Amino acid sequence: MSKIRVYEYAKAHHTSSKEIITKLKQMNIEVSNHMSMIDGETVRKLDTVYSGKNQQDGKKNGQNGPTRNERSTRSETGDRQGNKPENRTRRENQKPNHGNGQNSKNQGDNGNSRNNNNNRSGGSNRSDGKSRTGGNNRNNRNGQTGGNNRSNGNTQAASNNRNNEKSQAASNNRNNGNSQNTSNNRSNGNTQAAGNNRNNQNSGNSRNNGNNRNSGNGNRSNNGNRGNNGRPFNKQKKNNRKNKNFKPQPQPVQKVKELPEKITFTESLTVAELAKKLYREPSEIIKKLFLLGVAATINQQLDKDAIELIASEYGVEVEEKVIVDQTDLETYFTEDREEDLEVRPPVVTIMGHVDHGKTTTLDSIRHTKVTAGEAGGITQHIGAYQVKVGGKKITFLDTPGHEAFTTMRARGAQVTDITVLVVAADDGVKPQTVEAINHAKAAGVPIIVAVNKIDKPTANPERVMQELTEYNLVPEDWGGDTIFVPISALTGEGIDNLLEMILLVSEVEELKANPNRRALGSVIEARLDKGRGPVATLLVQNGTLRIGDPIVVGHTYGRVRAMVNDLGRRVKEAGPSTPVEITGLNDVPEAGDRFVVFEDEKTARQVGEARKQQAVQAHRNETARVSLDTLFEQMKQGEMKELNVIVKADVQGSVEALTAALQKIDVEGVNINVIHTGVGAINESDVTLASASNAIIIGFNVRPDNNAKRAAETEKVDIRLHRIIYKAIEEIESAMKGMLDPEYKEKIIGQVEVRQTFKVSRIGTIAGGYVTDGKITRDSGVRVIRDGVVIYEGVIDTLKRYKDDVKEVNQGYECGITIKNFNDIKEGDVIESFIMEEIERA
Numbered sequence: 001m002s003k004i005r006v007y008e009y010a011k012a013h014h015t016s017s018k019e020i021i022t023k024l025k026q027m028n029i030e031v032s033n034h035m036s037m038i039d040g041e042t043v044r045k046l047d048t049v050y051s052g053k054n055q056q057d058g059k060k061n062g063q064n065g066p067t068r069n070e071r072s073t074r075s076e077t078g079d080r081q082g083n084k085p086e087n088r089t090r091r092e093n094q095k096p097n098h099g100n101g102q103n104s105k106n107q108g109d110n111g112n113s114r115n116n117n118n119n120r121s122g123g124s125n126r127s128d129g130k131s132r133t134g135g136n137n138r139n140n141r142n143g144q145t146g147g148n149n150r151s152n153g154n155t156q157a158a159s160n161n162r163n164n165e166k167s168q169a170a171s172n173n174r175n176n177g178n179s180q181n182t183s184n185n186r187s188n189g190n191t192q193a194a195g196n197n198r199n200n201q202n203s204g205n206s207r208n209n210g211n212n213r214n215s216g217n218g219n220r221s222n223n224g225n226r227g228n229n230g231r232p233f234n235k236q237k238k239n240n241r242k243n244k245n246f247k248p249q250p251q252p253v254q255k256v257k258e259l260p261e262k263i264t265f266t267e268s269l270t271v272a273e274l275a276k277k278l279y280r281e282p283s284e285i286i287k288k289l290f291l292l293g294v295a296a297t298i299n300q301q302l303d304k305d306a307i308e309l310i311a312s313e314y315g316v317e318v319e320e321k322v323i324v325d326q327t328d329l330e331t332y333f334t335e336d337r338e339e340d341l342e343v344r345p346p347v348v349t350i351m352g353h354v355d356h357g358k359t360t361t362l363d364s365i366r367h368t369k370v371t372a373g374e375a376g377g378i379t380q381h382i383g384a385y386q387v388k389v390g391g392k393k394i395t396f397l398d399t400p401g402h403e404a405f406t407t408m409r410a411r412g413a414q415v416t417d418i419t420v421l422v423v424a425a426d427d428g429v430k431p432q433t434v435e436a437i438n439h440a441k442a443a444g445v446p447i448i449v450a451v452n453k454i455d456k457p458t459a460n461p462e463r464v465m466q467e468l469t470e471y472n473l474v475p476e477d478w479g480g481d482t483i484f485v486p487i488s489a490l491t492g493e494g495i496d497n498l499l500e501m502i503l504l505v506s507e508v509e510e511l512k513a514n515p516n517r518r519a520l521g522s523v524i525e526a527r528l529d530k531g532r533g534p535v536a537t538l539l540v541q542n543g544t545l546r547i548g549d550p551i552v553v554g555h556t557y558g559r560v561r562a563m564v565n566d567l568g569r570r571v572k573e574a575g576p577s578t579p580v581e582i583t584g585l586n587d588v589p590e591a592g593d594r595f596v597v598f599e600d601e602k603t604a605r606q607v608g609e610a611r612k613q614q615a616v617q618a619h620r621n622e623t624a625r626v627s628l629d630t631l632f633e634q635m636k637q638g639e640m641k642e643l644n645v646i647v648k649a650d651v652q653g654s655v656e657a658l659t660a661a662l663q664k665i666d667v668e669g670v671n672i673n674v675i676h677t678g679v680g681a682i683n684e685s686d687v688t689l690a691s692a693s694n695a696i697i698i699g700f701n702v703r704p705d706n707n708a709k710r711a712a713e714t715e716k717v718d719i720r721l722h723r724i725i726y727k728a729i730e731e732i733e734s735a736m737k738g739m740l741d742p743e744y745k746e747k748i749i750g751q752v753e754v755r756q757t758f759k760v761s762r763i764g765t766i767a768g769g770y771v772t773d774g775k776i777t778r779d780s781g782v783r784v785i786r787d788g789v790v791i792y793e794g795v796i797d798t799l800k801r802y803k804d805d806v807k808e809v810n811q812g813y814e815c816g817i818t819i820k821n822f823n824d825i826k827e828g829d830v831i832e833s834f835i836m837e838e839i840e841r842a
């Protein structure tokens, strides 16, 4: 036997998936849920249990009701073979009755009555004579052919048959809206006791309950009932013929909609929603859930498991639709299958200290390689260029420096594969060299060191190597794994070697992309061109970009109108790692923005417009960066595992002391990671790095310069300034423990002009004043200002209006004030009232 799903097996064996799963567990066969596949072997094992059990079920209790088709088949057999199989059918039909307590009771009764009925039918044979035994079978057969009534008529009162006739006719009509049972009830009502009718009502929709009903009737009415039964059975058969294969809910007479083949949902469905999708009454779903041990209300949300379980009960396939945020461009940056990947050129950024030769190196590479290789090309600055070395391409971002690199990274674009760190051999490691190292390390990008200016007589490459070992950049010759290439950007010496090394590292990095998909990548730079409109240099990071592609770039969108490469040539397509300048966007994007090509322009426009809206909204809300104030919250929510810190101080000694002390802080769950240290003022580069790495900056005896201040404000970077090391440590530690004291800010709330003073023994000097501005409150702090100078600061002792103590006095009113421990108040003094307000933490 081939593989089969648990629920299919359960269906086929008239049992619940749950029971099969339990049974399998008992057999030590693990299945996760009802959708799990079971193999032939397992099926055989199950068969040993269920094939026997089924028969028994059939004989003994029929708890696991068969599908109706089966039921009808059996009843058919029963009809042909005699009472016993019919009896089985009836018992099996108990299942639908489980729906509510009353029903179950009835079932029990019915079950009994059914049995009894069989007995009775035997008995009835006796009592009714020929009519019953023969009549029964015949009836059923007749029922099939439509001659039922007549055969019944032979044995019973004609009126009964007529009733049946009528009732059936009526039932056919009525059934359109109601259950068959009801109709049966009515027909039975003519012939039977009212008690039956109640049973019928309880029985719910199932036709089989009709049997029960009939069974419950006295012998006298059995014939009539059988007549009734005959018809439904008959109908069942017709239905059976229609649906050869299993159809769990074929209520043929009712206009119940066919079950859908498949239903879909996202996240969850309420019982009512699921019922609607399955074209079933919610009560039916609630019953099923009840049988599965879940007491649910109509508005209850069902989880995926419950939905699948219920759907499997009906044999309906379920598909969960995961909502993808179409506007999140990151979701399009999906992994490719290994077999679709092809090697792509590395993207290289050149970093280093001022004047160490970054630009000269970039120019040197470009001139020797680009112009020589691509004859006739007029190099054009588009923010990046490609060179060919031995048939392999390398892409250089030609905005040197780590600022651009980190700005891009801060915007989520990690475009660089390899960093070339240019260090002048005559100058050695300088602050920006260290910054560059830290920026590259924070981004996890491999570093190749280009020791530049080796043509200079003062060049000392050894010293550079020595100094860099301090930053874990150890040359291979010295047992490390960093590639050092001595070059002279000016003379071109060593440039070829540098390029070779870049290719070597890129090979190790196994840089690959899939050229056969819609393009995705990042913006290198963008500007507004007077003639051409918005112009953006895009770096294709995956896929192939083509002219005419509908595209979303950051918060802009459009269609790629024209593409120009770094040689100023028009191109029709650009593969992975290729920089191209495009036009056709509706607005100017920003460097570091992501771009994604869409299938059609409509979607691109929708996504682009939605992103624009979001950007406006986001700008209003401003994303929360890590700050000491929110650190504890983020730690609690498990968002922070590592606190990135940048340390800037006045002297190297302080930097080291502070760094060492920070690293010793031991608070469970969070590590402190000092990503960059430096001597001197906090600069813009520190802020960009902090922003890109979600770090906080600690300044010791240093201040941020104006650019840094501005950048920190816009980027929402938390800068903490200290003059005492242990205070800095304490602050971080308490922030990590969630014990940062609230911050207070003074707020001046009013001014009182002293117009008179009264000296009262035992009380002191009372100032008779007039509130000229704002108000003064009983609990506010006060400052006594005389001739623009604060002469006393304290708190109010009493505040009165006439003789009454008051809580506050507003502008335009007079009041009497005494100040605690201060009696030197004079006419003309101004009493300033203030309160300390807690600053809301971001």
Ligand SMILES: Nc1nc2c(ncn2[C@@H]2O[C@H](COP(=O)(O)OP(=O)(O)OP(=O)(O)O)[C@@H](O)[C@H]2O)c(=O)[nH]1
Residues within 6 Å of the ligand: 352, 353, 354, 355, 356, 357, 358, 359, 360, 361, 400, 452, 453, 454, 455, 456, 487, 488, 489, 490, 491
């Ligand atoms: N002798 C010698 N001079 C060099 C070499 N490389 C660069 N220079 C000189 O060093 C100076 C600075 O070079 P740049 O390429 O502008 O340095 P940079 O790192 O780009 O400088 P910034 O753009 O200011 O950060 C220029 O005068 C270059 O001519 C070299 O290999 N040898």
